[in-house]
Amino acid sequence: MDHDGDSRTQINLQSKRVRLARDMRRSQILDAAQALFVARGWDAVTIADVLAEAGISKGGFYHHFSAKEDLLDALVERFTERAMDGTAGAREAEGDALARFNTFVDASNRWRAEHGPELRFFLDVMLQPGNETQFARINAASAEVTLPVLRGLIEEGACSGRFDVPDAGLVAETILALGHGRRAALRAAVKATDAGDLDAAALTLEARMAGEARLIDRLLGLPPGSVVLSEAGKHREMLAAIAAPCGDRRPRAPKPTRTPKPGSERRPPC
Amino acid sequence: MDHDGDSRTQINLQSKRVRLARDMRRSQILDAAQALFVARGWDAVTIADVLAEAGISKGGFYHHFSAKEDLLDALVERFTERAMDGTAGAREAEGDALARFNTFVDASNRWRAEHGPELRFFLDVMLQPGNETQFARINAASAEVTLPVLRGLIEEGACSGRFDVPDAGLVAETILALGHGRRAALRAAVKATDAGDLDAAALTLEARMAGEARLIDRLLGLPPGSVVLSEAGKHREMLAAIAAPCGDRRPRAPKPTRTPKPGSERRPPC
DNA sequence: TCATACCGACCAACCGTCGGTTTTTAAGGT
DNA sequence: ACCTTAAAAACCGACGGTTGGTCGGTATGA
Structure with a gap:
């Protein structure tokens, strides 16, 4: 590399940034990145954006994460780690297979209701165009965790003759x-809820869940009404929890893909 | 960037490239891009790569496509367009709802068998890491086409009391x-087939399809054995059709994500 | 004093643009 | 019919600005 070799000799004078413990900085950067991905999407967020949001330098960032991709992996890991704890206890429930199955479903529903904002991130952001990569990873990681549990439950029910x-x-x-x-x-x-039409949204959701429950009945070889995906009115409160926690609306990132405008402004006023 | 600034004045002397009709060039570029995506994946393929493969200049490329993303859209469009023709005829089959359903399934299976290589592209490439974006689009486009057809078939069967x-x-x-x-x-x-174990692969597939058929039986409210996803031995020949058409193995792109090696070589010897 | 958190100038590579050139098609004049 | 002229479309490749990632070096806690 043969470039001007003397410009580097200038000494860093304003290092006012604090020094944090490894995990601290990592999660701080993760928080910043997650917030940005929520607002704009994967491709539209540059490393520089994360740097600014987290208040760290490029070197500092690459000391903790090896690449932008690594950021995503860490995000996924953190999410699934937290999610597992939420439903782990439901594994050793009591009762027959069907009761256990329903308990499991209920537990994951409850967890979902309690983690509204975070869920909204993975629900709202991951599905916006350009985020398919993240979505796929989240999905794969999630499936890897929940599929064995679910299969175990079903196998058990099959052995006992319940299913x-x-x-x-x-x-x-x-x-x-x-x-x-x-x-x-x-x-x-969620969209309908944000628009104020919570009742209609809840009704639609409820209908879908009921339909799903009847399908699962059939899949498990049970009489209709055996599987219960939700008690009445449960989805109303879940929707309310998920719906935008703050009064302010999101900036509505109008650039899902890479911005082709090199003119001057690169980011819309947030 | 301070390099020789007057190099533009040199006149293009070697324009030996032929001039093609619009659709010709478009599909030529599309072919080149598809081949590259097959070999390396979305992110690892640069516009310059496509340019070289198609034998066209940057200006020429951007005369036909507005962006790299546009390339993907065109690819998806071309694929779904071709796929639609393949199963369109199955819509007006005769017989009762179940027979029509089975006919539809059979038609799409047949189409799949006939378009082995192309299918392999969307099967093999789209699922490799880094291609989730394309996969999602293909999937959405495909669902948008086939879901109404399928739903129509089922609704009809429900009305007639067959389902x-x-x-x-x-x-x-x-x-x-x-x-x-x-x-x-x-x-x-497919992987097992490539490894020479066609029999085992076909058996596994056959088992899965049988399982699926029984699930669909239940979903449609039919007695077991009503839905037939495949005649015996059908998957064997389908697998054989899909499996690598050429004897040479693919280059096995070892860099699914962006290459962080700025050393010297950017692409492994193909 | 030694590992490690951290800095920021720098680099290569990439995408998309732009002014320009060549070829084809269309129009008009004779 | 033939030539001339003009507009349209295909095509070129150097360039700009941005991005992700590197590297030598500094500062700080244990």
């Missing part, structure tokens, strides 16, 4: 896939 | 989601 299932793995996978499609419905519901 | 279905849309969505999960299985099967 009538030809292939537990396939059924578990299908149920999970069902939830995958639900995201779109949830997204629409 | 027992609470929510046709939900069931259609679930069946489609089933196919989504199947991709992973197919991928594994």
Whole structure:
């Protein structure tokens, strides 16, 4: 590398930044990055943006993360780690297979309700165009954790004769896939809730969940009404929890992909 | 950037490149891009790569496509356009709802078998890390086309009393989601086939398809064995069609994400 | 005093633009 | 018919500005 070699000799004079413990800085950077991804999306957020938001230099950042991608991995890991704790206790519930199944569903629903804002991030942001990569990873990580649990539950029910299932793995996978499609419905519901139409949104969601429950009944070989995905009115409060926690609306990033405007302004007034 | 600033005055002397009709060049570029994406993945392919592969200049490229993203859109459009023609005829089949359903499934299976190489592209490439964006688009476009058809078929069967279905849309969505999960299985099967273990791969696939069929039976409220996803041995020949058409193995792009090696070589010897 | 958190100037590479050139097509004049 | 002229479209490749990532070096807590 042969460039002007003497400009580097200038001495750093304004290092007023504090020195933090490793995990502190990491999570601080993670928080900053997550906030930015929420507002703008993966591609539209540059490393420089994260640097500014976190208040750290480039060198500092690359001391903790090896690449922009690494940021995503860490984000996913943090999320799934937290999510696992939420539903881990439901594994050793009591009762027969069906009761345990319903308990598990209820636990994950409850966890979802309690983590509204965070969920909104992975619900709202991941689905906006340009974030498919993150979404896929989150999804894969999530499935990797929940699929074995679900399959275990179903297999157990099949062994005890409570369920009538030809292939537990396939059924578990299908149920999970069902939830995958639900995201779109949830997204629409959140949107409607934001627009003030909570009742209609809750009703629609409730209908979908009821439909799903009946499908799962069939998949498990149970009479209709066995599986209960939600008590009445449960989704209303869940929607309320997920819906925008602050009064301010998001900036509505109008640039899902890379900005092709090199003119002067690069970012809309947030 | 201070390099020789007057180099522009040199006159282009070697314009030996032929001039092609609009659609010709477009599809030529598309072919080149597709081949590269197959080999390396979305992020690892630069515009310059496509330029070189297609034998066209940057200006020429941007005369036909507005951005790299546009390339993907065009690719998706071209694919779905071709795919639609393949199964369009199956819509007006004869017989009762179940027979029509089976015909539809059979038609799409047949189409899949006939377009092995192309399918392999969307199967093999889209699933490699870093291609989630394309995969999501392909998937969305595909669903947008096939979901209404499937739902129509199911609704019709529900009206005629042939099917027992609470929510046709939900069931259609679930069946489609089933196919989504199947991709992973197919991928594994293709891999096994490449490794020479065609029999085992076909057997595994056959088992999965049988399981799926029984699930769909339940979803549609039919007795077991009604839905037929494949005649015996059908998957063997399909696998054979999909499996690598050429004897040479792909370069196995070792850099799914951006290459952080600025040393000297940027691309491994292909 | 030694590891490590941290800094910021720098670099290569990339995408997309721009002024310009060449070829084709269309129009008009004779 | 033929030539001339003009507009349109295909095509070129050097350049600008931005981005992700590197590197030598500094500061600080244990």
